[in-house]
Amino acid sequence: MQTLAPGVYAVLGDTGRGSEGRPNAGFIVTPDGVVVVDAEPSPAAGETLLRTIRSVTRRPIRWLVLTHHHPDHHFGAIVFRRAGARVIAHPDTRTLASEGGPDEEMINWIRVVGLDAMRGFAYADTPDRPVTGSDTLRLGGRTIVILAVGPAHTPGDLMVWLPMERVLFAGDILVEDGVTMVVDGSAPALLRALASVDSLGPRVAVPGHGAIPADAAALVARTRDYVTGLRAEMRAAVEQGVPMKRALSALPPPDENRPVSLNSRRRRNAVRVYVDEEKAVMGLSGDSAR
């Protein structure tokens, strides 16, 4: 646990493992109750987060904000709902992980975190208070701004901004290594989300995974450089008629059974961006699935 400002805490997951590590969470303590940001990957991990919060305050848990609907960030949500929290999230819960339906997503996730960690699981990511634009939560004298920035990492992306403390919980818009996944979202929207982070000018930006950067703006810049570079590369390949396989040949192969390792993220992002650029070059306006 790390104190970011008086009453504002980050609960850090793993460092140095990129998106594969346990995600970060956070909480904000006010005289009128607690706001939790993200719920951990399982009910067991959610319980651990709740105990951490309880080591700081006995005040009631009022709200749980979910930065997006990937299982590693919301599968512990039921713990907070049972503790009395209402859920703030984007109503668009679609992700690739949920394409097979809720039961399949759950079964797949049991393989990741184990059955023990999943005891007591139920879906709890449907919002009581949906946010599709921006929303300001005022609680116990605190101002907490919720900003929808998807579909950047996912269609349901939210960021949590504390304007007085200048602390940002960026969700997976930011990852410690600067390689944000766009396969569930889109590269142009990610660039817009990064511009939003820049315009907020956070003193502290908590990424969805990994260490809090010493310089938030530098991580934003690194992420932007990666995405703009990838887009330019794929655009040039499409325009020159280079087939996807050859356009990707400079990238290391994805890691087997590790869908969000660094190599897998870079490869999967490149595929997605190539396809998007192909559509743009051909002049196709929409995406039939969104």
Add this chain to the structure above:
Amino acid sequence: MAHGTGEARIRVPDRIAQGDVITVNAIVSHPMDTGFFRTKDGDPIPAYFINEVIVTYGGDEIARFEWTSGISRDPVVSFTLRADREAPLTMSWKDNKGGVYTQSVNIAFTAA
């Protein structure tokens, strides 16, 4: 529900001389649902995909593709063509629910 289904584009080089072997790229907007996925409520999404693509050049059928649901949404197809005459190139995409989507480009020669 999908929007823009059936919107199609065919891309050929800007400059074509008679006898060139050109690459034709074509895309159609289609969900290409496999039938294996479900909605967030757990309801199955029925299979809905393009299963046939027909290419004609000046009225002659020059290619026919049989597709399955194992192709990504908004599928792209590329093939080469010997541009031996000035004529329209027409493509038709047919799906398993009876949808037919057609797009044409004119193959015309530019002075070398």
